[in-house]
């Protein structure tokens with residue numbers, strides 16, 4: 001199967017499984033009892049209805065209106081795919097819904113309208129507008145898009161924005177201002193070619209003009225060529241940008257141009273055209289999914305280029321995803337009646353300035369970069385930059401207030417910023433971070449139980465995503481048969497059957513090494529050779545002898561049966577007195593580390609302190625600062641029972657020997673996780689006012705049960721158990737781990753191998 005068809009299949013499976021589509025509706029109120037239901041629905045529901053009848057503004061108080069945006073399309077200009085119809089546009093609209101949610105915690109109903117008639121479309125949107133706090137028009141073709149947006153803006157009192165026009169304009173203007181600064185060119189002087197004269201192109205060009213670009217320096221092209229003043233039947237929007245120059249083609253327009261902006265279709269710019277541009281050319285090829293010129297081709301053609309595309313797989317993604325979530329967030333939070341020029345300009349400035357600030361380590365890790373820095377490859381922030389939510393919405397909200405379109409003021413900006421950051425606790429940031437870090441330096445991972453379909457599926461993803469190079473251990477025929485079933489090609493993959501004759505040499509070698517370390521423990525050479533037929537022993541010896549970098553096992557066996565040989569063969573790292581395991585839970589309040597989830601049954605106080613220290617180092621590996629609560633059933637000396645005392649002693653030890661650690665306790669878990677409660681009852685605590693992200697439990701019973709409880713009840717993703725303190729990167733899966741969990745664990749194993757390698761080099 002070719003790479004392209006694999007990617008196609010992957011995209012289709014992603015959308016189809018496990019449930020069709022990408023978003024769902026989740027109740028936000030309790031609904032367990034008859035009483036709950038009588039409040040949620042009849043008779044209780046009548047009360048808010050009557051309040052809203054008295055005053056429509058009360059809809060913001062009693063319903064989701066204030067946080068609900070409609071993403072509406074008629075499917076006439078879907079990405080660069082053209083007029084593919086309303087049904088076919090739905091995956092894109094659901095996708096926008098997903099982006100609104102993950103980047104700005106805004107809920108979305110996607111609505112696909114089956115009409116190309118402007119009046120009917122407007123009527124539909126107006127009729128459903130009471131449901132929403134804002135309207136995001138999407139992928140509607142020009143010129144209809146202009147009229148639709150203008151009329152809806154005039155007739156509705158909630159923010160209406162055609163994202164392809166203004167979202168794109170805002171992002172590309174921010175990127176353009178920064179690119180011009182880097183190229184040392186002035187916007188008033190540069191010659192600009194705009195390919196496309198549709199919704200996005202016209203709106204972008206208008207905004208560039210608002211920032212100083214001169215109409216006489218602009219050449220715009222549509223499907224018929226250069227838009228000249230002497231062309232017949234030009235729409236009002238196109239006429240604004242018609243040029244007096246006597247040129248007809250893109251070729252001609254590109255000569256000596258400083259800036260090319262593509263909002264048209266794929267592959268219409270040639271290398272020769274790029275060569276004919278002025279020095280230090282700026283090229284934004286933003287057609288989706290494929291740009292006007294391929295990124296690599298452009299980069300190979302001109303070394304002095306500043307290049308951007310709309311895609312996420314190259315540097316400088318100029319895509320409206322950086323805009324619409326944050327612009328609507330700011331507009332909704334002050335109940336703006338519209339999104340006006342002032343708000344758009346404020347967003348441009350906030351984005352452009354953010355790109356010049358030092359990039360947090362989390363962003364570097366998330367994008368697998370060593371150091372992102374303002375420069376030709378980084379002219380605009382990355383969509384996963386956690387600062388966007390704290391910078392752009394306040395700028396937009398402030399501009400709305402200052403320009404008189406806000407119906408609700410924000411007084412305390414610091415508090416607002418905090419609330420914005422709190423909103424973004426729940427997402428897969430940490431998983432992304434982990435996987436990207438692994439991809440920076442993939443390692444050889446032994447999958448010790450590769451003759452299981454799910455293990456192979458995980459190994460396939462690990463190989464395809466570039467997380468690592470799988471070494472598959474197990475019965476060769478079974479592995480091959482299963483690989484064929486999932487079109488898993490053998491490229492970059494090694495298959496080893498530890499029991500086969502082919503491996504006799506390896507077995508003998510490993511057995512000898514093993515025997516040399518264990519012959520005083522009653523192990524004979526014969527025993528050692530026999531053991532090496534066992535996959536976990538063989539795999540562990542591979543890692544020990546440097547034939548593999550990391551090991552993953554435990555999918556099909558109980559945890560202790562795998563831990564034992566690993567401890568025996570691989571052992572603990574230098575200076576470590578015990579191993580432990582932590583699990584990261586992707587909870588709605590952000591990632592939470594829980595230890596020890598898998599190994600130490602009832603660790604004494606000093607060991608508990610060691611577990612806390614090791615977990616702190618693991619938390620740092622994920623780019624976070626550990627804030628650790630030592631959990632008990634008691635709070636700060638409220639019980640004299642030895643179990644509570646043990647935790648207290650562990651805390652004293654940590655305070656004495658590791659004052660640099662943000663750790664305190666003993667604490668009940670609710671106080672640990674509830675900042676207000678902790679602050680009000682225990683203001684003296686080292687954790688007061690801080691957001692705890694690490695929970696160290698006093699024993700295995702409580703830690704293991706807690707993480708599994710969270711996982712099962714809240715359907716929360718968990719990464720782990722992450723083994724801490726081993727000499728080599730060995731990680732043991734939970735029995736029956738899912739494919740996703742195995743992929744994450746493979747990434748953990750790779751990152752662990754990278755860290756251990758770094759330590760060795762020091």
Ligand SMILES: NC(=O)C1=CN([C@@H]2O[C@H](COP(=O)(O)OP(=O)(O)OC[C@H]3O[C@@H](n4cnc5c(N)ncnc54)[C@H](OP(=O)(O)O)[C@@H]3O)[C@@H](O)[C@H]2O)C=CC1
Pocket residue numbers: 076077078079080081139140141142163164165168195196197198199200201221222223224262263264265268286287288289309310318319320321
């Ligand atoms: N990166 C980003 O964030 C965004 C990218 N886009 C991309 O921009 C493109 C246009 O979107 P949108 O404005 O919404 O769509 P529209 O349908 O409104 O506009 C498309 C424009 O492209 C023009 N066009 C078609 N073929 C050519 C050609 N060979 N040379 C020059 N122009 C041509 C059309 O010309 P004519 O007027 O003659 O029909 C039309 O003006 C799409 O590829 C879309 O994915 C859009 C929004 C955001």
Ligand SMILES: CC(=O)C(=O)O
Pocket residue numbers: 078079080139163164287288310319320321
């Ligand atoms: C990004 C986007 O909205 C588009 O390509 O249409």
Ligand SMILES: [Mg+2]
Pocket residue numbers: 079138139163164
């Ligand atoms: Mg679009």
